[in-house]
Amino acid sequence: MTRPAPEDLAPLTEALLAAARAAGATEADAVAVAGESLSVEVRGRALEHAERADGVEIGLRVIVNGRQACVSASDRSDRTIREMAERAVAMAREAPVDDNVGLADPAQLARDPDTAALELDDGAPAPEPEALLDLALRAEAAALEVEGISMVESASASVMHRRSWIAGTNGFSGGYRRSSHGLSTVAITGEGLGMERDWAGESRVWAEDLPSPEEIGRRAGERTVARRGARKPPTGAFPILYDERVAATLISHLLSAVNGSAVARGSSWLRNDLGQPVLPGGFDLTENPRLPRHGASRPFDGEGLPTASRMIVEGGVLQGWTLDLATARKLGMASTANAVRGTSSPPSPGVTNVALTAGTASPADLVRDMGRGLVVTSMLGASINATTGDYSRGAAGFWVENGEIAYPVNECTIAGNLREMLMRITAASDLPDWRSLRVPSLLVEGMTVAGS
DSSP states (O other), rough: OOOOOOGGGGGHHHHHHHHHHTTTOOOOHHHEEEEEEEEEEEEEEEEEEEEEEEOOOOOOOEETTEEEEEEEOOOOOOOHHHHHHHHHHHHHHHHHOOOTOOOGGGGGOOOOOOOOOGOOOOOOOOOOHHHHHHHHHHHHHHTTTTOOOEEEEEEEEEEEEEEEEEEESSOOOOEEEEEEEEEEEEEEEEEEOOOOOEEEEEEEEEGGGSSSHHHHHHHHHHHHHHHHHHOOOOOOOOEEEEEEHHHHHHHHHHHHHHHHHHHTTTTOTTOOOTTTOSOOTTOOOETTTTTTTTOOOBBBBBSBBBOEEEEEETEEEEEBBOHHHHHHHHHHHHHOOOOEOOOOOOEEEOOOOOOEOOOSSSHHHHHHHSSEEEEEEEEEEEEEEEEETTEEEEEEEEETTTTTEOOOOOOOOEEEHHHHHHEEEEBOOOOOSSSSSEEOOEEEEEEEEEEO
């Protein structure tokens, strides 16, 4: 059966805009999102949970003389649309004036975007529950085959198809369809206080790009077994290697600090560093919102501006902020076409498909050269001071002695200052693919480890 086209949602957005005009809005934009999802979870070689969801959500933002408000609903009746518009306009009239809010100038808008070139939807019909059940059972079986695995906490498979449409009183109207397929497994080894767990999971736009369930299950099992006998590491100042599974979290803090919202509020530890080194020389941090088959790709942003590749950091030097229209106006700059939005909130800046320059040494080479230190493979909790960059997180991974993995560790805390940490990174060669934030393993010198 052919799935509906995103254009089918256009009449909903036009009805919302018409209602907004009738209610007295100066400007307005509307979003309609329709989605169907199916997921299954297995445990003990049997179905544990299955969930199917489908529906349509609509959202409306109105602007009345520099005051804005947003409303959303899941009901699409004419009455609901009229009441949404009236409520939004009434809310906007009570909101504070913000001269920075407003839609894009028509000359800024994306024109005839080639959404098909991004291959954001695989075009396949949604699989039946039995097919997803088979994938989950195969992943569970592969994990259980790993020697030392006592049980599989869960193995799951999911699929989602989504279409969206956005339109504004400035003349923009556009949308696209997106698919997503996922597999994940959580495995357990040991019992009681000696129990350890780890996981593996992947998601792709196209099902054919996913690893096999056997690979996902085996990876989860092997990661879990490697954690048997974990204990606290010593306390002191040591080099830390962020495994590529968690290295992206380090760069995400940099991305948060260059987000226009934080900069405009003055709450970023990089607020005075535009044009200054924020990474070692030779490092680039690039954004490419138009990578085919990547889940975060998009032809235009949440305000209808055409997306394009850009350098966030080049040669270690910060090139610019991440901006939507409102933050750009507040900072006296131009939008970088980075607006993201949902149905119930106004646009805000966000990034898509960011990649950090990879190094030439393998992770094993960096472990050998670090001598004594910590390899971090998972993290929990966080204490990050957005204004100063002070950093503290719980961590688990493996202790390194004499350039070799000695034993697994848990229940430790790592700390430092993000500004200093990022200026002391060395990148490995293991740049991952498919992720929206692609970062290789990163070695950071001289961090504090609090363990035993």
